[in-house]
Amino acid sequence: MRDKLFFPLAALLAAAMVLLAIQPGVGRLPTGAVAGDGMNYDRIVIEGPYLNKVIAGGDARAQLIREGGNYYLYIEAAADALSAAPELGPHFRLAADIETQFSGRKARVTVRARPADVRGAEDIEVNYSAGRVGESGWQVMPLQPGFSDVSFDYDVPLIQGEQGVDVLGIRPVVPDKSRALVIERIVLQRLP
Structure with missing residues (x-):
């Protein structure tokens, strides 16, 4: 085979192999533990x-929904x-870098959420757990009709x-039957 034909075909084959190799990752949603960027840990935002x-865990249902180009997290649970x-x-695992950066510090957890359209929860429960060394306990907070x-x-x-x-546990308060909520954003702040 002549060089004029061989090298362009080899380049084309190499480009095709690279495209095939990266194709499975294109459009995939992120999974795994929530991690920081390695530089700024004062504000960790989980959105989009x-x-x-999220890990659904237990008998809860957690689903990422997309509306008008925006992503939301839908969480539904049954009573008991x-x-x-x-x-x-339902919870988010926090990677070792966040665990290290937040250790011994005051953290502020802010969740932007609303009740779901059907069987919407009136309250949300959030729990920051540092594993064996302690946890915040379930913090119950009221939800408003719109995102707040x-x-x-x-x-x-x-x-x-x-x-x-x-881990950061998040779930609707379920007094009876089932309840659901929709989350737009979660912010973890490391306070001075």
Whole structure:
């Protein structure tokens, strides 16, 4: 084969192989633990497609929905279906870098949410768990008809021994049957 034909075909084949290699990742939603950017940990924002990092856990249903180009997280649970442990219900795992940066600091957790259109929850429960060293307990806050911010502050305990897995549990308060809520954004702030 002549060089004039061989090198263009080799380049074309290499480009096709690169495109085939990256194709499975195109358009995939992020999964796994929520991590920081490695530089600024004063404000961690979970929004848009990153809301897909939720772990449904237990008998809850967590689903990323897209409306008009915006992503929202829908969480639904039935009465008496969720455990008191935040990692056994809908939650976000917080990566080791966030655990280290928030250890021994005051954290503010802000959730922008609203009741779902059908069987909407009146209240939301949020729990920041630092694993074996402690947790905030379930903080119950009222929801408004439209999107609004609810927040609480928590003194994150110092890491003791090996790192564990910090989680942020979020779920609707379910007095009977089932209830649901819609989340637009979650912000974790490291306060001075």
